[in-house]
Amino acid sequence: MAGVGAGPLRAMWQQALLLLALCTTGSRGLYFHIGETEKRCFIEEIPDETMVIGNYRTQMWDKQKEVFLPSTPGLGMHVEVKDPDGKVVLSRQYGSEGRFTFTSHTPGDHQICLHSNSTRMALFAGGKLRVHLGIQVGEHTNNYPEIAAKDKLTELQLRARQLLDQVEQIQKEQDYQRYREERFRLTSESTNQRVLWWSIAQTVILILTGIWQMRHLKSFFEAKKLV
Amino acid sequence: MPIGVGGSHGNRRPSGGEAGGAHAWLEGAETKEVAEQDCRPRPKSLPFGGLRFFFGRSVRRSRRHLEFLQTPGFPVNHEVSKEETWSRDNSTPRLFEPEIAPAGMGDRIWLSFPVLLLAALPPELLPGAAGFTPSLDSDFTFTLPAGQKECFYQPMPLKASLEIEYQVLDGAGLDVDFHLASPEGKTLVFEQRKSDGVHTVETEVGDYMFCFDNTFSTISEKVIFFELILDNMGEQAQEQEDWKKYITGTDMLDMKLEDILESINSIKSRLSKSGHIQTLLRAFEARDRNIQESNFDRVNFWSMVNLVVMVVVSAIQVYMLKGLFEDKRKSRT
Numbered sequence: 001m002a003g004v005g006a007g008p009l010r011a012m013w014q015q016a017l018l019l020l021a022l023c024t025t026g027s028r029g030l031y032f033h034i035g036e037t038e039k040r041c042f043i044e045e046i047p048d049e050t051m052v053i054g055n056y057r058t059q060m061w062d063k064q065k066e067v068f069l070p071s072t073p074g075l076g077m078h079v080e081v082k083d084p085d086g087k088v089v090l091s092r093q094y095g096s097e098g099r100f101t102f103t104s105h106t107p108g109d110h111q112i113c114l115h116s117n118s119t120r121m122a123l124f125a126g127g128k129l130r131v132h133l134g135i136q137v138g139e140h141t142n143n144y145p146e147i148a149a150k151d152k153l154t155e156l157q158l159r160a161r162q163l164l165d166q167v168e169q170i171q172k173e174q175d176y177q178r179y180r181e182e183r184f185r186l187t188s189e190s191t192n193q194r195v196l197w198w199s200i201a202q203t204v205i206l207i208l209t210g211i212w213q214m215r216h217l218k219s220f221f222e223a224k225k226l227v
Numbered sequence: 228m229p230i231g232v233g234g235s236h237g238n239r240r241p242s243g244g245e246a247g248g249a250h251a252w253l254e255g256a257e258t259k260e261v262a263e264q265d266c267r268p269r270p271k272s273l274p275f276g277g278l279r280f281f282f283g284r285s286v287r288r289s290r291r292h293l294e295f296l297q298t299p300g301f302p303v304n305h306e307v308s309k310e311e312t313w314s315r316d317n318s319t320p321r322l323f324e325p326e327i328a329p330a331g332m333g334d335r336i337w338l339s340f341p342v343l344l345l346a347a348l349p350p351e352l353l354p355g356a357a358g359f360t361p362s363l364d365s366d367f368t369f370t371l372p373a374g375q376k377e378c379f380y381q382p383m384p385l386k387a388s389l390e391i392e393y394q395v396l397d398g399a400g401l402d403v404d405f406h407l408a409s410p411e412g413k414t415l416v417f418e419q420r421k422s423d424g425v426h427t428v429e430t431e432v433g434d435y436m437f438c439f440d441n442t443f444s445t446i447s448e449k450v451i452f453f454e455l456i457l458d459n460m461g462e463q464a465q466e467q468e469d470w471k472k473y474i475t476g477t478d479m480l481d482m483k484l485e486d487i488l489e490s491i492n493s494i495k496s497r498l499s500k501s502g503h504i505q506t507l508l509r510a511f512e513a514r515d516r517n518i519q520e521s522n523f524d525r526v527n528f529w530s531m532v533n534l535v536v537m538v539v540v541s542a543i544q545v546y547m548l549k550g551l552f553e554d555k556r557k558s559r560t
Contacts, residue, residue: 029365030455032379043368043450045509134365156484159491166498173505177512184516191523198530205534209541220549 031132039115046137047176048107050169054079054135055099056114061128077131078117084108093117101141107176138172139165366454366506368396371403371441373448378438381455383410383430390456391437394423394510397517398449404440409433450517452510456503 034040044052058075079100081090089110090102104110116129142165148158371377383389395401405424407416410433416426420443428435441449 029363030367030379030381032377041370043370045368045513135367156487156491159488159495163491163494163498166495166502170498170501170505173502173509177505177509180512180516184512184519187516187519187523191519191526194523194526194530198526198533202530202533202537205537209537213541213545216545217548220552224552226552 029132029134031130034114034116034129034131036116036129039113040131041111041113042133042135044110044112044135044137045108046104046110047172048104050138050172051101051103051141052110052112052135052137053099053101053141054112054133056094056097056134057132058096058116059130059132061130075129076117078115080113082111082113084110107179138169363458363460364454364456364503366452368450368452371398371439371449371451373444373446374442376438376440376442378436379453380434380436381457382434383432383457384460385430385432387430387460388427388458389430389435390425390427390458391453392423392425392456392507393439393451393453394514396450396452396510396514397521398441398444399447399521400444401449401514401518403449403451404438404443406438406440408436408438410435452513454506 032040046052056077058077060075075096076093077096077098078093079090079098080088081100081102083089083104084106085108089104090100092100094100102110112135114131114133139162142162144158144162147153147161153161369377381389391407393403393405395403400420401422402420403422404420405416405418406414407426407428408414409428410431415428416424418424437453439449439451439453
């Protein structure tokens with residue numbers, strides 16, 4: 001951010017950018033810069049049967065105007081999602097603005113990786129791309145206006161539905177937490193066991209080695225008629 | 228493994244039952260006074276005392292986080308009947324009073340500050356009969372390779388509040404440099420080699436930048452979790468009105484609709500807070516788990532090294548001594 005420009009001009013384009021960011025759907029959120037061949041990965045630890053929706057928007061850096069272009073046709077991002085076992089769940093190419101969805105089938109760390117596949121960037125981008133990213137997990141993925149319209153719900157019913165979804169998600173997360181904590185406990189106990197047995201074994205080996213050393217040296221000295 | 232399996236382990240092995248004598252011998256000084264005050268049957272045999280010098284990380288620090296979790300109401304014991312009682316009786320009120328710490332938390336109460344901050348937010352947000360204003364938030368976990376710095380930007384309107392919380396979940400040392408800059412480039416927060424942190428700023432218009440810096444580490448990559456909680460963003464009221472268009476029909480009830488809606492709003496915000504706390508717990512647990520797995524690997528590795536070194540050293544000693552004496556005999560004659 002530093003070194004882009006000074007004073008009022010900077011404030012102005014920042015304001016413009018902010019306004020733009022606020023106007024476009026779902027992109028008043030976080031953004032970051034990514035280089036040409038750079039890959040950025042995010043980890044989402046989720047229980048199973050959980051839906052995840054990610055949406056992103058990219059902007060290319062214009063070297064001449066020193067500003068980020070509002071939209072960039074022809075620039076694509078490759079999205080790859082891996083499940084906790086390393087298996088690829090989703091691997092697709094999207095345009096400069098995209099939305100990807102996947103549902104987890106195993107609980108654990110899912111890795112969402114984004115990288116740009118465009119070589120055109122090097123030509124007039126100066127190698128910088130701004131990516132706005134938002135990821136929603138679980139009940140945040142539900143589109144309530146849509147659900148309300150489809151099921152013809154009154155306001156009260158809709159709120160009750162939201163609450164139920166929220167509670168369900170929290171409960172799923174808690175179940176997953178129990179499973180993780182159990183694995184954690186098993187690892188701790190196994191470590192502890194190993195520490196215990198190794199310390200005992202170490203002491204025994206030390207003692208045995210000491211005895212062997214003494215006996216061997218004694219017989220050696222006796223053989224050499226020193227003792 | 229099915230998710231619910233944790234609940235069926237009601238009959239957890241009592242920690243004292245396994246090789247009791249040897250455990251007493253191993254029990255280091257570090258299984259502190261906390262163990263007695265906790266609700267949870269903690270395996271006393273974790274020998275953090277004598278072996279702390281083997282482990283580069285501050286194992287003690289992770290224990291403090293575990294203590295934070297031991298406030299009553301968290302379902303940390305595995306006996307099935309106890310869990311069910313918990314969910315039926317003590318649930319909601321307890322979950323939202325994390326400020327009440329058990330005696331003995333003492334100076335570690337500062338750990339409940341992230342939760343306090345979260346607890347403090349929703350009461351302000353609970354409106355009257357109109358809509359409810361959920362706080363916008365997003366959390367991300369990413370891997371920061373060794374020797375690199377990664378920055379994120381968040382556009383903010385005027386007079387909103389930006390809260391950022393981060394934790395290092397994995398990576399030797401469990402620390403990272405953190406830097407938060409205002410839209411003008413002024414440094415608001417600069418922390419070096421911290422393992423976690425929480426910062427709240429009242430914002431001006433512009434893009435706030437925050438960076439995680441791992442340049443001080445040449446070999447270990449860090450897994451960093453951060454959460455952004457944005458309040459008073461201003462467009463929320465707009466959203467509430469938007470989806471009111473999609474609902475159909477009216478409700479005919481004895482009670483005033485506004486009262487029901489108000490209590491529903493309250494429930495929703497509390498559930499959001501529950502969700503936030505869960506995210507927090509998840510990050511703590513992930514970090515503890517990573518520490519343990521790393522301990523496990525280290526124990527295995529160093530035990531093997533130890534064994535090999537011992538055998539080799541004893542052999543060298545013996546043969547060197549033998550060699551010394553044989554040379555003397557030759558020089559004498």
